[in-house]
Amino acid sequence: MLLEITCASDFLSRYVAASASCTPQIxxxxxxxxxxxxxxxxxxxxxxxxxxxxxxxxxxxxFGGKVDPLLCEAAKNCDLPLETLANQIPKDLVLWVExxxxxxxxxxxxTINTIYDALRGKVSMNQFQQKPLGRPSxxxxxxxxxxxxxxxxxxxxxxxITSPLTKAQIxxxxxxxxxxSTKIPIMAH
Numbered sequence: 193m194l195l196e197i198t199c200a201s202d203f204l205s206r207y208v209a210a211s212a213s214c215t216p217q218i219x220x221x222x223x224x225x226x227x228x229x230x231x232x233x234x235x236x237x238x239x240x241x242x243x244x245x246x247x248x249x250x251x252x253x254x255f256g257g258k259v260d261p262l263l264c265e266a267a268k269n270c271d272l273p274l275e276t277l278a279n280q281i282p283k284d285l286v287l288w289v290e291x292x293x294x295x296x297x298x299x300x301x302x303t304i305n306t307i308y309d310a311l312r313g314k315v316s317m318n319q320f321q322q323k324p325l326g327r328p329s330x331x332x333x334x335x336x337x338x339x340x341x342x343x344x345x346x347x348x349x350x351x352x353i354t355s356p357l358t359k360a361q362i363x364x365x366x367x368x369x370x371x372x373s374t375k376i377p378i379m380a381h
Contacts, residue, residue: 207281257283
């Protein structure tokens with residue numbers, strides 16, 4: 193459990209470290225607080241036999257400008273301003289800390305990225321640093337276009353349409369002539 197929590201704490205601390213107002217002491221204190229609070233929270237919610245069981249409870253989330261309470265408490269305990277934390281953590285972040293795996297997603301429809309996988313070991317964070325961390329990232333929510341208004345169509349005074357053909361010209365299935373019968377000779381061998 194400690195390895196997974198440490199990977200998650202390192203990942204979150206990278207965002208905080210991008211702030212110009214954070215000293216190395218504050219960043220290290222934040223890391224320590226996150227590890228301690230996660231250990232306390234996950235103590236009875238960690239089952240290596242069923243790693244996905246309880247992953248919603250263990251998830252660290254930041255949605256709609258609301259930062260996860262665990263991160264807020266860690267920031268408060270180490271004198272990190274909540275505004276700085278909220279500005280540095282990506283909007284719509286989900287961080288899953290599970291036995292043998294740590295992964296995250298930014299945005300509702302973002303891809304899930306692996307930070308740590310027990311089979312592969314610690315995954316390089318270089319692939320996640322394509323954008324400089326100094327700027328907070330913002331998820332783009334793509335919504336379908338609005339539905340057209342529901343108008344009920346009422347047909348009144350319908351005019352019956354008649355065929356220009358006379359009844360004699362209209363062919364019914366019984367009046368349809370059948371094709372001439374042609375017999376194909378079958379050759380016997």
